[in-house]
Amino acid sequence: MNSTTNEVPAAPIPLSRKPSERGGPDTPAGGRTACIRTFGCQMNVHDSDRMRRMIQDAGYAEVQRYEDADLVILNTCYVRENAVDRVKGHLGELNRLRREGRVKRVALTGCVGAAEESQSLQETYNIDLVLGTHNTYELAEFVGLPTMRETYTPELPGTEGEHSAFVTIMTGCNYQCSYCIVPTVRGRMICRPMESVVEEIENLVAGGTRYVTLLGQTVDAWRYEGKRFCDLLEAVSEVAPRVWFTTSHPSNMEDRTLRAIGERDTIVKRLHLPVQSGSDRMLKVMHRGYKAERYRRKISVFREAAPEGTLSTDIIVGHPGETEEDHQLTLQLVEDCEFDSAYIFKFSPRRGTEAADLPGVVPDAIVQRRFLEVLRGVEQNAFRRNQRKVGNSEEIFIRHGATEDGKAIGETWSGHAVHVDTDAAPGTYVAATIESAGPHVLYGRKI
Numbered sequence: 053m054n055s056t057t058n059e060v061p062a063a064p065i066p067l068s069r070k071p072s073e074r075g076g077p078d079t080p081a082g083g084r085t086a087c088i089r090t091f092g093c094q095m096n097v098h099d100s101d102r103m104r105r106m107i108q109d110a111g112y113a114e115v116q117r118y119e120d121a122d123l124v125i126l127n128t129c130y131v132r133e134n135a136v137d138r139v140k141g142h143l144g145e146l147n148r149l150r151r152e153g154r155v156k157r158v159a160l161t162g163c164v165g166a167a168e169e170s171q172s173l174q175e176t177y178n179i180d181l182v183l184g185t186h187n188t189y190e191l192a193e194f195v196g197l198p199t200m201r202e203t204y205t206p207e208l209p210g211t212e213g214e215h216s217a218f219v220t221i222m223t224g225c226n227y228q229c230s231y232c233i234v235p236t237v238r239g240r241m242i243c244r245p246m247e248s249v250v251e252e253i254e255n256l257v258a259g260g261t262r263y264v265t266l267l268g269q270t271v272d273a274w275r276y277e278g279k280r281f282c283d284l285l286e287a288v289s290e291v292a293p294r295v296w297f298t299t300s301h302p303s304n305m306e307d308r309t310l311r312a313i314g315e316r317d318t319i320v321k322r323l324h325l326p327v328q329s330g331s332d333r334m335l336k337v338m339h340r341g342y343k344a345e346r347y348r349r350k351i352s353v354f355r356e357a358a359p360e361g362t363l364s365t366d367i368i369v370g371h372p373g374e375t376e377e378d379h380q381l382t383l384q385l386v387e388d389c390e391f392d393s394a395y396i397f398k399f400s401p402r403r404g405t406e407a408a409d410l411p412g413v414v415p416d417a418i419v420q421r422r423f424l425e426v427l428r429g430v431e432q433n434a435f436r437r438n439q440r441k442v443g444n445s446e447e448i449f450i451r452h453g454a455t456e457d458g459k460a461i462g463e464t465w466s467g468h469a470v471h472v473d474t475d476a477a478p479g480t481y482v483a484a485t486i487e488s489a490g491p492h493v494l495y496g497r498k499i
């Protein structure tokens with residue numbers, strides 16, 4: 053998820069690398085070239101990695117600028133309207149470059165590709181190929197590879213051999229949250245067999261992967277032949293040196309999973325558990341399937357299991373019908389749960405969802421005020437909690453190597469993002485003392 057005016061990661065979650073860090077030459081020596089742009093969540097980042105493998109196998113060199121590319125792939129997000137607007141902006145620019153003969157072919161993939169609107173976009177912007185989220189494999193044929201069959205799970209691990217990898221354990225979602233387009237564009241939940249997940253991770257680790265993130269819209273809803281998510285997580289934690297998972301749904305989160313996070317050395321003590329609202333009335337309108345008290349109880353189990361761990365969430369402000377009282381309950385929950393970070397979203401009506409037609413639209417100025425109040429609440433708590441880390445010695449996993457300022461970005465076992473002065477390579481560990489902390493990040497000095 054990207055930070056925009058409508059959504060704020062109140063602390064960084066540095067999972068994906070910048071395009072320029074994702075491999076592939078910047079300027080082609082000749083031959084065919086392709087440029088992939090990714091919008092949206094980690095699932096999309098992962099899908100882009102798979103498509104990257106396909107274009108590389110088909111002999112394309114990856115480039116970063118549209119004007120250097122024969123083929124441009126826009127892998128898109130449909131969750132909020134501003135995401136679609138952004139994609140339209142890119143499609144307009146690509147149309148112009150194509151008219152000037154600088155780009156030859158354009159493919160639209162991901163959630164916008166799966167939406168009804170894709171047909172009219174294809175006509176308006178002359179798109180050569182439109183793929184949804186279930187038929188990404190058809191790109192292979194488009195770029196000249198033998199036809200592939202893929203039902204629910206990538207047969208092409210995207211980041212094999214690198215230090216960090218995303219592994220999809222389930223696709224789709226069985227919930228019907230009032231505001232959410234995901235079930236429409238990604239379909240119902242399909243879980244991947246346990247052996248297939250574990251085998252893929254064993255291969256990744258053998259190829260040098262040091263950090264595995266299990267992915268899905270509601271990973272904790274994963275079930276397969278009597279096994280539940282915690283069984284899978286435990287099995288993965290036996291074979292991977294470092295594990296995290298996202299996203300979870302409060303209704304599926306079991307206490308035993310929360311305890312496993314605390315107990316298992318290889319699991320990063322970081323929980324992302326979207327709450328959306330602190331008001332039971334709004335949670336009901338949203339069809340979330342839990343009450344605020346149940347959410348609070350889950351959090352207390354997590355805090356007890358992993359007292360040093362980090363907790364993040366998603367919150368929507370301004371859902372239709374949200375009153376001032378509902379908003380105050382959200383602020384209270386933010387205070388009680390002491391989130392270490394949060395993605396805060398202004399409600400965005402998505403055509404085809406229930407909430408898009410609900411009465412009680414909240415005026416923009418009120419949404420903006422509520423947004424800032426929630427943000428302030430999260431940041432104050434995060435700052436307070438981060439201050440407690442100052443003076444600690446931490447083992448830090450380097451995720452991104454040092455930039456010009458000499459600082460690398462790493463992550464503690466508690467899931468805190470740390471800037472540290474080291475030239476250590478991504479995928480390695482350094483020991484550091486935490487010298488200072490802001491609301492979003494810790495600053496460490498290598499020991």
Ligand code: SAM
Pocket residue numbers: 093131132231232233234269270299300301325326328366367368397398399400401402
């Ligand atoms: N499956 C995850 C869950 O239920 O917690 C969330 C997946 S969704 C792609 C990521 C976040 O986007 C949601 O948690 C929600 O806060 C936000 N979101 C989804 N639809 C939205 C909408 N129409 N307007 C604003 N925010 C939205």
Ligand code: SF4
Pocket residue numbers: 225226227228229232233234235269270301
């Ligand atoms: Fe969307 Fe709700 Fe499913 Fe999350 S659980 S993907 S918010 S429908």
